[in-house]
Amino acid sequence: MEKFQLNILGCGSATCTTQHLQTSQVLDIRDNLFMIDCGEGTQLQMRRMKLKFARLNNIFISHLHGDHCFGLLGMLSTLALLGKTGTMTIHIFKEGAEFFKNALDFFAYDMPFEVKFNVIPNSKAVIYEDDAITVTTIPLNHRVPTVGFLFREKPKNRHINREMTDFYNIPIYKLNDIRKGADFVTADGKTIANELLTRPADRSISYAYCSDTKFSKKVINAVKDVDWLYHESTYADDKYLSARKRGHSTAREAATVAHEAGVKHLILGHFSSQYNDNTRFKTEALEVFHDVTLAKEGLRIDLTK
Ligand SMILES: [Zn+2]
Numbered sequence: 182m183e184k185f186q187l188n189i190l191g192c193g194s195a196t197c198t199t200q201h202l203q204t205s206q207v208l209d210i211r212d213n214l215f216m217i218d219c220g221e222g223t224q225l226q227m228r229r230m231k232l233k234f235a236r237l238n239n240i241f242i243s244h245l246h247g248d249h250c251f252g253l254l255g256m257l258s259t260l261a262l263l264g265k266t267g268t269m270t271i272h273i274f275k276e277g278a279e280f281f282k283n284a285l286d287f288f289a290y291d292m293p294f295e296v297k298f299n300v301i302p303n304s305k306a307v308i309y310e311d312d313a314i315t316v317t318t319i320p321l322n323h324r325v326p327t328v329g330f331l332f333r334e335k336p337k338n339r340h341i342n343r344e345m346t347d348f349y350n351i352p353i354y355k356l357n358d359i360r361k362g363a364d365f366v367t368a369d370g371k372t373i374a375n376e377l378l379t380r381p382a383d384r385s386i387s388y389a390y391c392s393d394t395k396f397s398k399k400v401i402n403a404v405k406d407v408d409w410l411y412h413e414s415t416y417a418d419d420k421y422l423s424a425r426k427r428g429h430s431t432a433r434e435a436a437t438v439a440h441e442a443g444v445k446h447l448i449l450g451h452f453s454s455q456y457n458d459n460t461r462f463k464t465e466a467l468e469v470f471h472d473v474t475l476a477k478e479g480l481r482i483d484l485t486k
């Protein structure tokens with residue numbers, strides 16, 4: 182399977198503690214890095230986790246609360262000092278694009294790379310696409326406009342069965358079509374079915390990031406059947422009312438989303454600084470959903486599993 186790896190840089194909520202940093206994570210998809218949110222401390226975490234700055238060309242900002250974007254300016258400025266070239270695209274709401282554009286004009290007007298702002302809507306839309314993946318926004322239910330992001334690999338090519346393609350003397354220039362599912366027609370007009378010439382493609386991976394949000398039925402529909410769901414769980418059961426009031430979820434609610442959406446794995450994060458020990462998040466979530474991982478700074482998860 183080709184690489185599809187999640188790196189947790191920060192998984193605390195608004196207040197930084199010695200235990201947790203503000204939100205940021207990096208998806209490494211076939212050696213291209215995609216950053217989701219960029220709280221304070223993100224550039225240091227990139228170094229600690231030995232993630233290559235040069236491979237980062239897209240940053241997705243879920244909403245304009247400081248704990249999800251205060252690290253952006255510092256990191257872009259460091260990238261300039263490191264001599265980054267090419268283009269960095271920031272996928273962000275309109276107000277964020279305006280704010281950071283002004284700030285960059287003031288602090289970093291001679292950047293050696295281009296910063297592009299892709300203004301994203303507060304509704305469902307495909308906001309990024311390349312040969313390998315699409316990224317779709319997931320409208321969330323928070324105190325300010327907020328979207329999650331669904332990263333989905335496109336269907337992959339089938340694997341060539343060398344023995345069979347050699348047996349039928351299939352020319353190399355035909356192999357690409359065969360990887361995509363084409364049959365082969367021999368010189369004497371006989372059709373060789375694709376299933377005989379190939380083995381099935383690897384499955385395509387999907388990863389949904391949902392932070393920050395209240396429990397929402399709409400989110401359940403948006404993340405139906407994804408492989409991996411990262412869902413915020415700022416609070417545990419004891420602070421259910423705080424979750425309601427502040428537009429956040431409890432671990433149990435995150436697990437309910439995972440269960441009802443039929444996802445395969447759940448990752449919890451965005452933990453409130455009011456908790457010294459996060460084990461109760463896992464205990465409460467496991468009462469509803471069977472596969473729960475607690476996010477942690479420095480954690481890497483192979484999402485192909
Ligand atoms: Zn937050």
Ligand SMILES: [Zn+2]
Nearest residue numbers: 244246323393
């Ligand atoms: Zn927020």
